[in-house]
Amino acid sequence: MAAITIKNLVKKYGDGFPAVNDVSIDIADGEFVILVGPSGCGKSTLLRMIVGLEDITSGDLLIGEKRVNDLAPRERNLAMVFQNYALYPHLTVYENIAFPLRLAKMDNSEVDRLVRDASSTLELDEHLERKPGNLSGGQRQRVAMGRAIVRQADAFLFDEPLSNLDAKLRGQMRTEIARLQKRLGITTVYVTHDQTEAMTLGDRVAVLKRGILQQLATPRELYENPGNLFVAGFIGSPPMNFLPAEVSGNQVKLPFGTVELPADKAERAAGKGLLIAGIRPEHFEDASIANEGGSQSTFRAKVDVVEWLGNETYAYIPFEAPPEVAAQLQQLEKDLDGEAMRTQLVINLDGASRIREGDEAEIWVDARKIHLFDPSTGENLT
Numbered sequence: 228m229a230a231i232t233i234k235n236l237v238k239k240y241g242d243g244f245p246a247v248n249d250v251s252i253d254i255a256d257g258e259f260v261i262l263v264g265p266s267g268c269g270k271s272t273l274l275r276m277i278v279g280l281e282d283i284t285s286g287d288l289l290i291g292e293k294r295v296n297d298l299a300p301r302e303r304n305l306a307m308v309f310q311n312y313a314l315y316p317h318l319t320v321y322e323n324i325a326f327p328l329r330l331a332k333m334d335n336s337e338v339d340r341l342v343r344d345a346s347s348t349l350e351l352d353e354h355l356e357r358k359p360g361n362l363s364g365g366q367r368q369r370v371a372m373g374r375a376i377v378r379q380a381d382a383f384l385f386d387e388p389l390s391n392l393d394a395k396l397r398g399q400m401r402t403e404i405a406r407l408q409k410r411l412g413i414t415t416v417y418v419t420h421d422q423t424e425a426m427t428l429g430d431r432v433a434v435l436k437r438g439i440l441q442q443l444a445t446p447r448e449l450y451e452n453p454g455n456l457f458v459a460g461f462i463g464s465p466p467m468n469f470l471p472a473e474v475s476g477n478q479v480k481l482p483f484g485t486v487e488l489p490a491d492k493a494e495r496a497a498g499k500g501l502l503i504a505g506i507r508p509e510h511f512e513d514a515s516i517a518n519e520g521g522s523q524s525t526f527r528a529k530v531d532v533v534e535w536l537g538n539e540t541y542a543y544i545p546f547e548a549p550p551e552v553a554a555q556l557q558q559l560e561k562d563l564d565g566e567a568m569r570t571q572l573v574i575n576l577d578g579a580s581r582i583r584e585g586d587e588a589e590i591w592v593d594a595r596k597i598h599l600f601d602p603s604t605g606e607n608l609t
């Protein structure tokens with residue numbers, strides 16, 4: 228096992244915009260780090276540079292203490308687990324796991340010992356004589372990991388390993404990978420575009436956009452303190468709402484009314500003109516249910532659509548962004564692959580809410596959870 232140090236890595240294909248642009252990440256020995264971002268952000272390129280499948284244009288890559296920029300993939304002692312598992316269909320599970328050891332011309336008794344150790348760790352003992360075609364997706368994934376384990380690689384690298392699976396199996400495999408990684412304590416780098424995987428698997432998550440590292444932090448930190456508009460919009464489901472906002476004194480003026488801010492937040496955003504407020508859907512509540520109420524934190528708005536799901540209620544409130552911030556919000560929507568609607572407020576209320584479509588409803592907002600962003604730089608001021 229080993230730490231991986233990524234120092235100012237750059238990857239340029241031809242003379243275009245760098246696919247990976249000056250990225251630095253220190254991955255501790257045994258740590259699970261996720262690389263996440265929308266399509267084309269450079270996450271696969273970065274992983275392929277680590278494993279040695281892509282040349283490094285500039286910067287340094289260290290495994291343990293050793294600089295490996297110029298080492299061939301097989302000399303780096305890393306184990307890549309691919310999306311399709313890359314298993315040999317004509318070989319048994321046993322021979323699939325043993326494959327890298329046979330290549331290394333290891334003697335039979337040693338091969339047998341390592342394969343049996345790995346299969347017991349992965350609970351594959353009963354399946355050793357089967358072929359991959361007769362295994363479930365989850366079992367195939369474990370065989371692929373078994374092959375990585377027997378090699379006693381310094382780190383596991385995963386490139387979207389679950390993206391071909393259906394939602395249920397994906398959930399099961401996610402838990403399984405998390406459990407195994409903890410048990411084996413092996414340094415792991417995992418690429419995904421799925422924020423649920425990022426949030427649940429990673430000790431830390433690196434969010435990338437157009438080759439540039441936006442934020443490297445624990446999942447909780449990303450959710451609670453996103454560094455900029457992009458990270459704020461990317462992490463969280465349904466996504467954070469973005470609204471035009473103006474701060475004066477301790478008050479913030481939103482399209483639906485004025486809300487009192489905690490003093491420290493108000494101070495950091497004072498005198499900055501028109502800003503973009505970010506508020507997660509779950510930080511609103513039906514004012515008649517919110518027990519933290521207080522008239523300074525509520526506003527009235529006409530509810531357009533209500534979706535009642537039993538335990539929770541979604542309500543939608545249309546608004547129009549003023550031209551001064553409309554362009555930024557549009558760009559943000561593009562950067563986030565258009566996943567979010569920026570022309571309506573989405574709020575997630577308790578299932579007990581009696582709010583109906585067409586109501587002029589009183590809504591409470593948790594002002595402690597409001598983020599305020601500089602519209603020109605996207606930076607979170609609060």
Ligand code: ATP
Pocket residue numbers: 240246264265266267268269270271272273420
């Ligand atoms: P996805 O989730 O779609 O796989 P990604 O975040 O993994 O995306 P990369 O595959 O790393 O992104 O690609 C980053 C950028 O580099 C993209 O703009 C892509 O078009 C470009 N790119 C990737 N591979 C090559 C290549 N071999 N030649 C030229 N450009 C490339």
